Amino acid sequence: TEFKIAVIPGDGIGVEVMEEALKVLSVLEEHEQNFVLHKENFEWSSDYYLEHGRMMPEDGLVTLQSYNAILFGAIGDARVPDDITIWELIMPIRKQFQQYVNFRPVKSLPGITSPLSNGDDIDFVIFRENAEGEYSNSGGRMFESQQSEMAIQNTIMTTAGIERIVKAACEYAEKNGKKKVTSATKSNAIIHSMKLWDEHVKRIVKNEYQNLILESIYIDALVAYFVQRPQSFEVVVASNLFGDILSDLGSGIVGGLGLSPSANINPEKQFPSMFEPVHGSAPDIAGKGIANPIAQIWSAALMLDHLGREDLSTKIINAIELVLLEGKIKTADIGGNATTAQMGSAISAKIIEQ
Ligand code: NAI
Ligand code: MG
Numbered sequence: 092t093e094f095k096i097a098v099i100p101g102d103g104i105g106v107e108v109m110e111e112a113l114k115v116l117s118v119l120e121e122h123e124q125n126f127v128l129h130k131e132n133f134e135w136s137s138d139y140y141l142e143h144g145r146m147m148p149e150d151g152l153v154t155l156q157s158y159n160a161i162l163f164g165a166i167g168d169a170r171v172p173d174d175i176t177i178w179e180l181i182m183p184i185r186k187q188f189q190q191y192v193n194f195r196p197v198k199s200l201p202g203i204t205s206p207l208s209n210g211d212d213i214d215f216v217i218f219r220e221n222a223e224g225e226y227s228n229s230g231g232r233m234f235e236s237q238q239s240e241m242a243i244q245n246t247i248m249t250t251a252g253i254e255r256i257v258k259a260a261c262e263y264a265e266k267n268g269k270k271k272v273t274s275a276t277k278s279n280a281i282i283h284s285m286k287l288w289d290e291h292v293k294r295i296v297k298n299e300y301q302n303l304i305l306e307s308i309y310i311d312a313l314v315a316y317f318v319q320r321p322q323s324f325e326v327v328v329a330s331n332l333f334g335d336i337l338s339d340l341g342s343g344i345v346g347g348l349g350l351s352p353s354a355n356i357n358p359e360k361q362f363p364s365m366f367e368p369v370h371g372s373a374p375d376i377a378g379k380g381i382a383n384p385i386a387q388i389w390s391a392a393l394m395l396d397h398l399g400r401e402d403l404s405t406k407i408i409n410a411i412e413l414v415l416l417e418g419k420i421k422t423a424d425i426g427g428n429a430t431t432a433q434m435g436s437a438i439s440a441k442i443i444e445q
Pocket of ligand 2: 335336339370
């Protein structure tokens, strides 16, 4: 199998952890018969913005469309406002390519201590709606005077948008032998959009997934349950904002951002999907070579799974778990002093050994 992969390292540690993901992929390519990646590097970043006044070329999305998948690092730089880096690069890709599923596994790993006293054996996934919802540019600000200003930020939810994310979550649950789907809501206070969400979630599960149990939990209680009984979740489905917050919390309870991958998926495979760590460009540690590359490497594994090479995806995840189990190579975020490159090399070595 051959795939065309667009690689966008981005800013800060994005560039550093991407190097390690590419190292691991190259090792796989060398050792597997019949597996070739045609990788193209795109230096769309804050530097690019400062030079060209935009985050990507005008035909950037057209260019990306011809790839099978996009492997993304992270963006964010003190010299460019965060809303520009996000709204001009990540958001257009997610929206244009209908990557309406943001998939984030939350899983305890060997040798990683959870900050929760009961943090063992956590294993669930979050399906975050990724194309509409609270993250919209609908609304505006009404300026009357310095003392009196008003801002309106609209949430956009549609039947079709809710339906497709809920179906994706339920399909995943059925395929992976999960029994329960948890929906995050707040329809007691957000009475238009979240009520629509609740009604359709309920309808779809009831009509089309009778084998699944649906529980609907208010987001404020749900964050407490994430901490108190994380083992009780199997598949969590949430709107864009709630899913964003839940997935960083999910990452926190299993050991941190350095370990958390994500996938922005277009399930119909009409357009390329994008795979990226949950974390950002981490300016506080950028340039030091100490970032944990596991989130990025695991994101590459999610990419191979999506491309139909579950066998190779599993190989990468096994290699990560073997390195963590041995516990000899650990980056600073998980209590060691290994470098980004040492971690990438250790995982590569485990791939060869398998
Ligand atoms: P961040 O995820 O970059 O960093 C939060 C904390 O986690 C920092 O202390 C950082 O050192 C640590 N951390 C993150 N990844 C790590 C890794 N792989 N290994 C070890 N430690 C790691 O989030 P923050 O600080 O809120 O944002 C920094 C910049 O990143 C901002 O410009 C923000 O807009 C951008 N950002 C970009 C995202 C993306 O590209 N998808 C996502 C989140 C933030
Ligand atoms: Mg986030």
